[in-house]
Amino acid sequence: xxxxxxxxxxxxxxxxxxxxxxxxxxxxxxxxxxxxxxxxxxxxxxxxxxxxxxxxxxxxxxxxxxxxxxxxxxxxxxxxxxxxxxxxxxxxxxxxxxxxxxxxxxxxxxxxxxxxxxxxxxxxxxxxxxxxxxxxxxxxxxxxxxxxxxxxxxxxxxxxxxxxxxxxxxxxxxxxxxxxxxxxxxxxxxxxxxxxxxxxxxxxxxxxxxxxxxxxxxxxxxxxxxxxxxxxxxxxxxxxxxxxxxx
Amino acid sequence: xxxxxxxxxxxxxxxxxxxxxxxxxxxxxxxxxxxxxxxxxxxxxxxxxxxxxxxxxxxxxxxxxxxxxxxxxxxxxxxxxxxxxxxxxxxxxxxxxxxxxxxxxxxxxxxxxxxxxxxxxxxxxxxxxxxxxxxxxxxxxxxxxxxxxxxxxxxxxxxxxxxxxxxxxxxxxxxxxxxxxxxxxxxxxxxxxxxxxxxxxxxxxxxxxxxxxxxxxxxxxxxxxxxxxxxxxxxxxxxxxxxxxxxxxxxxxxxxxxxxxxxxxxxxxxxxxxxxxxxxxxxxxxxxxxxxxxxxxxxxxxxxxxxxxxxxxxxxxxxxxxxxxxxxxxxxxxxxxxxxxxxxxxxxxxxxxxxxxxxxxxxxxxxxxxxxxxxxxxxxxxxxxxxxxxxxxxxxxxxxxxxxxxxxxxxxxxxxxxxxxxxxxxxxxxxxxxxxxxxxxxxxxxxxxxxxxxxxxxxxxxxxxxxxxxxxxxxxxxxxxxxxxxxxxxxxxxxxxxxxxxxxxxxxxxxxxxxx
Numbered sequence: 001x002x003x004x005x006x007x008x009x010x011x012x013x014x015x016x017x018x019x020x021x022x023x024x025x026x027x028x029x030x031x032x033x034x035x036x037x038x039x040x041x042x043x044x045x046x047x048x049x050x051x052x053x054x055x056x057x058x059x060x061x062x063x064x065x066x067x068x069x070x071x072x073x074x075x076x077x078x079x080x081x082x083x084x085x086x087x088x089x090x091x092x093x094x095x096x097x098x099x100x101x102x103x104x105x106x107x108x109x110x111x112x113x114x115x116x117x118x119x120x121x122x123x124x125x126x127x128x129x130x131x132x133x134x135x136x137x138x139x140x141x142x143x144x145x146x147x148x149x150x151x152x153x154x155x156x157x158x159x160x161x162x163x164x165x166x167x168x169x170x171x172x173x174x175x176x177x178x179x180x181x182x183x184x185x186x187x188x189x190x191x192x193x194x195x196x197x198x199x200x201x202x203x204x205x206x207x208x209x210x211x212x213x214x215x216x217x218x219x220x221x222x223x224x225x226x227x228x229x230x231x232x233x234x235x236x237x238x239x240x241x242x243x244x245x246x247x
Numbered sequence: 248x249x250x251x252x253x254x255x256x257x258x259x260x261x262x263x264x265x266x267x268x269x270x271x272x273x274x275x276x277x278x279x280x281x282x283x284x285x286x287x288x289x290x291x292x293x294x295x296x297x298x299x300x301x302x303x304x305x306x307x308x309x310x311x312x313x314x315x316x317x318x319x320x321x322x323x324x325x326x327x328x329x330x331x332x333x334x335x336x337x338x339x340x341x342x343x344x345x346x347x348x349x350x351x352x353x354x355x356x357x358x359x360x361x362x363x364x365x366x367x368x369x370x371x372x373x374x375x376x377x378x379x380x381x382x383x384x385x386x387x388x389x390x391x392x393x394x395x396x397x398x399x400x401x402x403x404x405x406x407x408x409x410x411x412x413x414x415x416x417x418x419x420x421x422x423x424x425x426x427x428x429x430x431x432x433x434x435x436x437x438x439x440x441x442x443x444x445x446x447x448x449x450x451x452x453x454x455x456x457x458x459x460x461x462x463x464x465x466x467x468x469x470x471x472x473x474x475x476x477x478x479x480x481x482x483x484x485x486x487x488x489x490x491x492x493x494x495x496x497x498x499x500x501x502x503x504x505x506x507x508x509x510x511x512x513x514x515x516x517x518x519x520x521x522x523x524x525x526x527x528x529x530x531x532x533x534x535x536x537x538x539x540x541x542x543x544x545x546x547x548x549x550x551x552x553x554x555x556x557x558x559x560x561x562x563x564x565x566x567x568x569x570x571x572x573x574x575x576x577x578x579x580x581x582x583x584x585x586x587x588x589x590x591x592x593x594x595x596x597x598x599x600x601x602x603x604x605x606x607x608x609x610x611x612x613x614x615x616x617x618x619x620x621x622x623x624x625x626x627x628x629x630x631x632x633x634x635x636x637x638x639x640x641x642x643x644x645x646x647x648x649x650x651x652x653x654x655x656x657x658x659x660x661x662x663x664x665x666x667x668x669x670x671x672x673x674x675x676x677x678x679x680x681x682x683x684x685x686x687x688x689x690x691x692x693x694x695x696x697x698x699x700x701x702x703x704x705x706x707x708x709x710x711x712x713x714x715x716x717x718x719x720x721x722x723x724x725x726x727x728x729x730x731x732x733x734x735x736x737x738x739x740x741x742x743x744x745x746x747x748x749x750x751x752x753x754x755x756x757x758x759x760x761x762x763x
C-alpha cells in the first residue's frame with residue numbers, strides 16, 4: 001500500500017524511519033531495479049540484466065536476486081545479506097514526485113503508509129526547530145542519485161537499442177532437487193555484435209563511459225553461478241531428512 | 248538485347264502496394280549489389296484501387312525483409328492485429344452459425360492428426376473443431392491481441408497477420424523504399440512501349456520523364472494491365488464459372504468511440520448472394536459487400552450492406568469495385584512479369600491479394616535472373632508456380648461455398664452444382680470422406696493453404712470424415728486426448744496473459760515495441 005505526499009516539516013515533524021526495516025522492502029523481490037551509476041557496486045554481488053516493464057514493454061536494468069517471483073536469495077536470517085543494497089530499496093520510504101500545486105519538479109515525497117515509519121523508533125526526519133536532520137539529508141542525497149541514475153540508465157538503454165545490442169537471455173537450470181527451471185524475459189548485452197562494432201563507434205562508446213558499463217554487465221553474468229549456488233544451498237537445507245522422490 | 252547481358256535495371260510500372268512491395272523486396276535483396284537499380288514509375292493521375300486490407304502472417308516476414316520497424320508500421324498504416332477469419336452464417340444462415348479459420352495450427356499438428364479424433368470430443372462437449380484443437384478462437388472471441396507489450400517486434404504468443412489501411416501502407420512503403428532502399432521514384436504517365444527484336448520490352452516512353460530503359464519490367468498497373476495485357480495481350484483466364492462473385496460495394500465505417508474494441512480477426516458474414524467483410528483498423532472499419540449480380544440486384548446488396556453497418560450508413564462514401572475473377576494464363580512473358588491486380592483478382596475471402604503479391608515479389612527478388620539468357624528459365628518456373636497457386640486458391644475459396652447448406656438463394660444452390668466444382672477439388676473431397684486432410688495431400692513446395700486450413704473449413708462447416716477404415720491405435724488415441732487437454736490449458740493461459748487488441752495498439756502507439 002502506498003500514499004505519496006510531499007514531505008512537509010510541519011506535517012511530518014514527528015515521523016521517524018525505522019532503518020532496520022528499510023531492507024525488508026527487498027525481501028521478496030527477485031529482480032531489483034538498478035541504475036548505471038550503481039553498476040560498479042552491484043557487480044560485486046549480482047548479475048545485472050535487463051527486463052521489460054509489464055505495462056510499457058520498455059527495458060529496465062535490474063539486479064537478479066532470485067529465480068522465481070517472491071524469491072530473494074540474498075534475504076537470509078531476516079536481513080539483506082549483501083555488502084551493497086540497491087538504491088531503489090534503500091530509498092524507502094522516500095520518493096520523488098511533482099508538486100501539483102507549485103508545478104515544481106522533483107519534490108521529495110514520503111509514502112505515509114510505509115511500514116518503516118514510526119512515531120517512536122528510528123531516525124527522526126526533522127529536529128525540534130523543524131530543520132532537516134542529517135539522516136534526511138542523506139535520504140535526499142540517495143534520491144538525487146536515483147534520479148540522475150534513472151536518466152543515465154534511460155540514455156544507456158536507448159543507445160543499446162539503437163545499436164541493437166540487446167539480446168534475449170534464456171536461462172535453463174537444473175537445481176539440486178533435480179527440478180529444471182527455465183527463466184525467460186531476461187535480456188543481456190549481445191557480445192558478438194559488440195565485438196563487431198566499428199572503431200569509430202567503439203571510440204564514442206568508450207569516451208561516454210558506456211563501453212565500460214557494457215563490460216561490467218557482461219562480467220556480472222558470472223554472478224548467476226553464485227546465485228545458483230545460493231539456490232542449491234537453500235534447497236539443500238530445506239529438509240535434512242527427506243530427499244525428493246524420483247519422478 | 249545480348250543474351251548474356253546482365254539484368255541490372257528493374258523497372259516497375261505502377262505504384263500501389265503491389266508496386267512498392269515488389270520494388271522494396273528486390274531493392275532490399277540486392278542492396279549490396281551496386282549495379283542493380285530499381286525504378287518505380289507511378290502515374291500522378293491514377294490512384295491505386297487499394298483492395299488488400301487484410302494480410303497473411305507472411306507480411307511479418309515481408310516487413311522484416313524490407314527492414315521496416317513493426318512499431319512504425321502499426322503507427323503509420325492504421326495497422327491492427329489479425330488472427331484469422333470468422334465465417335458467420337455460411338452454413339445454415341442462422342444467428343448462431345459461425346466457425347473460425349485461425350492462424351495457429353491444430354494442437355500437436357506434427358505429432359498426431361486431431362481431425363481423426365475431434366468428432367468424439369465434439370459429441371461429448373458440443374464444442375466446435377476449432378475450439379477443440381486451437382486456442383486462437385477463444386482469444387478472438389474475447390477480442391484479445393496475439394501478443395503483449397513485452398513481446399518484441401514480430402514476436403508473439405499466437406501467430407498473427409495484420410489489418411491495414413491500404414492507401415497509408417502504399418505511402419509508407421513509398422517513403423521507406425525511396426529513403427532507405429534507394430528505389431528511384433518517377434512520377435509519370437507511360438504513353439508507349441518500345442521493343443527489342445526478340446519482342447522484349449526495351450523501354451517505356453513517358454509523357455513527363457521521357458524514355459525509361461530497363462532489363463526487366465514489372466507490371467503493377469492494376470486492372471489496366473498496361474504491359475501484360477494491353478502490350479503483350481496475354482490471355483486472361485476467367486474463373487467466374489467457379490466463383491460467382493462479380494461486384495464489391497465498400498465503405499469505411501468510423502468507430503462509435505475512440506476506444507471502441509477492435510476485432511482481432513476478419514469477420515465474413517454470408518448474405519443472400521455473397522458475403523460482407525468487416526476489417527477492424529485503429530480508426531475505422533473497412534466494410535464491404537461482395538455479391539453475384541447474376542443472383543441479386545445491386546439495390547438489394549446495398550440494402551443489406553446498410554443493414555449490416557447500421558446507423559449513419561447513408562452518409563458514408565460508397566465505392567463500387569468490379570470483380571473480374573480470374574488470372575493471366577501466364578504471368579511472366581519475355582522480360583515482363585505481372586504482379587498484383589494485373590496478374591489477376593479473386594474475391595477477398597481469404598485475403599489472397601496481398602499474399603500473392605508478397606510471394607511474387609519474393610520469387611522475383613530471390614531468383615532475379617542474372618542475365619537475359621536464364622530469364623526464360625526463371626519465367627517458366629514463375630509461371631508454373633503461380634498457375635499452381637492460383638488453382639489452389641480458387642479450390643480453397645470454392646470449398647467455403649460448396650459446403651454451405653443454405654438454400655435461401657440460387658447463389659448457394661448453384662455453388663454446389665458439381666459442374667462448377669474443379670476436378671482437383673472434387674477428387675480431394677472424395678478422399679476426405681474417409682481420410683482427414685493431411686500434409687501428404689499437399690506435397691508441393693508451392694502450397695499456399697496447408698492441410699490444416701482445409702481441416703478448419705471442412706470441419707468448421709460440418710463436414711464428416713467417416714472413421715471406419717484403419718483401426719486407431721491406443722497410443723495415438725491417448726496422444727490425441729493429451730493434445731485436446733493441452734489446448735484447453737493453452738486457452739486458459741492465453742486468456743490470462745493477453746491484453747485486448749485495442750489496449751495493445753494504444754500501448755504500441757505510446758511506447759512502441761522493442762526490437763527484441
